Amino acid sequence: MSSWPGAPWLTLWGVAGLLIGDGAFAEYRGRPVTQVLDELRGEGLTFIYSSQLVPRNLRVEQEPAASSGVELAREILSPHGLSLSAVVQRVYAVVADPSVAKPAVKQESPARSRPEEVVVQTSRYTLTAPDVAAHIFLTQEELKNIPRLADETLRSIDRLPGSASNGFSSLASVRGGTPGETAIILNGLRLYEPFHLKNFLSPVSVLDSRVIAGMEFYSGGFPAIYGDRMSAIVDASTIQPSQPRYYELGLNVFHTSALAALQFDDERGRLLVSARRSNVGDLAQYADNDFGKPDYGDGFARLEYRLSGATRVAFNTLLSDDGVRATNAAKTQSASAEYNNVYAWGTLDHDWSDAASSRLIASYTDLSNEREASVEELGRRAGGVIDERDFRILGLRLENQVTGATLDHRFGIEGRYLTGRYDYRSQMRFEPDYPFPGSPARELQRVLSPAPHGYETSAYWDVRAMLSRRWMLQAGMRVDNQTYDGSDDGEQWSPRLSVMYTLGARTRVRASWGRFFQSQGVNELQVEDGIERFYPVQRADHAIVGLDHSFDAGVDLRLELYRKYYRDIHPRFENLFDPLVLFPEAEFDRVLIDARSARARGVELLVRLRPHGSWSGWFSYAWSRAEDRVAGTDVLRSWDQTHAINIGISWSRGPWSATVANSYHTGWPTTALADSSARNSERFDFYNTLDARLTRTFALSRGALDVFVEVTNALSRNNPCCVQYEVRRDADGSLRYSQAMDSWLPTVPSLGVLWRY
Structure with a gap:
């Protein structure tokens, strides 16, 4: 499993x-x-x-x-x-091979395995290659066999406790935080807006699963080397070519893909190139209803070269391009968007000695977004928007690491120069009696064009100390500052502390406390809702206690308790009844949530059966609660899920592998139209999806061919997501409200092939 x-x-x-x-x-x-x-x-x-x-x-x-x-x-x-x-x-x-001789029995002890990496932090999950067995929960081979809609890399996080996923968006909320509180890092560079179709719930990220060697996921309590996010970190690294020539060609329902990995100059140089193109737009023409045509693509390239035994350089480029046109079922709303993202960064690594090393990262990021939307409902409302945004970010980061007999140090500094340009225009007219009988006519006009520019600076220090045979401590401090936002927040000092106590060879107890700040990014102004100033920096305090234990029978267990306190959080806007709309800021259910503080708390259990013959498996359960404090009242956040259970089983034998996984969580809070002032006082029905994937590998005269079949939501359950209301006046003059419930994804089958040679 x-x-x-x-x-x-x-x-x-x-x-x-x-x-x-x-x-x-x-x-x-x-x-x-x-x-x-x-x-x-x-x-x-x-x-x-x-x-x-x-x-x-x-x-x-x-x-x-x-x-x-x-x-x-x-x-x-x-x-x-x-x-x-x-x-x-x-x-x-x-x-x-009859010529193979029976080997003589070796008397020496078995080859020693690589020493275990000691991790002090709570809430850390290593999703990577199997060289640190105590913390492996997902290898790349396992990722390949797990059901994941559109081969989306980040959907692996949905299987972890603490993640709140709707099954459509590629990034979940983590431990009560918004999706924007998670940082996505690739080969040392933080990515801004790393999603395709980001104005349409971001269903796919720019991280191609075929180039990702592994991921580290922190759901809280992360060390001081990470900053400016309050909830979670996804730190991904790409594969490295391990043979002179390696190629892949893939075709499935969602993507056409290609990959090439090369070595040159006596293995001193390595080149990795990949590209994906969406097939969804091509398939849309065969749909019964013409709702739209999404097209997107991305490409990644990495060139590495070893200048000497101690010095290495690498150059990375990540490009993405999106174009989408969409129309609602009634043909009364339409939207189109184009996005172009460019990430380019170079790294210089140098080992000063066996115990000291440095890395310098220079980066350039270019984000370009264009969006148009319109609505035309006769006798009710009409209008549209043209929204253009451009951002440029230049960055320089220096990382250092010094390893001693009992102390390991990591320290560094970073600076970024950021510029942005917003050009937002909107004009809407609402007719009398919309959205409800008796509503007055009104007009909405907005023209917002802020142009922020300035700097972000940060410095950090992190130390890990072996206090005794049983006690280990990791502590750190970082300081951040921003000038592009025009505010006077000053420096943000973020202390972090984690301790680990080893109860026995198989049991460890960990505890973490830390303060985490998050500024509003240069690309995060809420101009669509009439906001043209940056809010003050937000703050969250994490407290986490965890227990890890490994059983003889090949079962690993992790239990964690956490509490998060938010302060100075930004006001945000939500659509109360229906988040799946093309023009969200033009809807009548758009509301401001001005919470001054919030809190999240929970208990999480993870149990994993390590491979036992052909079988492996997993189970997780989480109880959690996430609330905003609004006007002295605790209000559930829209992604609160009291109970969440994930379970899965995998089987493999020879060329065959199969995985079945089920995800369940309590229905998310919703608001009743009859009492919209009591926001999120009711709940949708529970969410459940059963997903499966079957893969068969064929050996060819040249390479190997993987053929897979996958199905998402195999039981075709209607998982409610939103409500659409209609108000009608009967002949007697009374008002009648009707509602239509919409759901997240229906059953989605997929199949594909991957030729590796």
């Missing part, structure tokens, strides 16, 4: 393992060869074989010297006259 991002999950197999006390997973002798090969999928390896060549009753004859990887596979196959033939990167075919 595919293990979801950082989410361990308990299945019946895990329970059975606990009850019978089966702790002999580390011994290979006597176990089925097929079982061991399938377990190695957890390391990102795929082995293709037939049941005739590797029958299920074929057993490991002797304890191998290797403990993992391809060498382990070779050792258990060799006594049976079998060997491996490389098909493509990390894909091997099992073949008959």
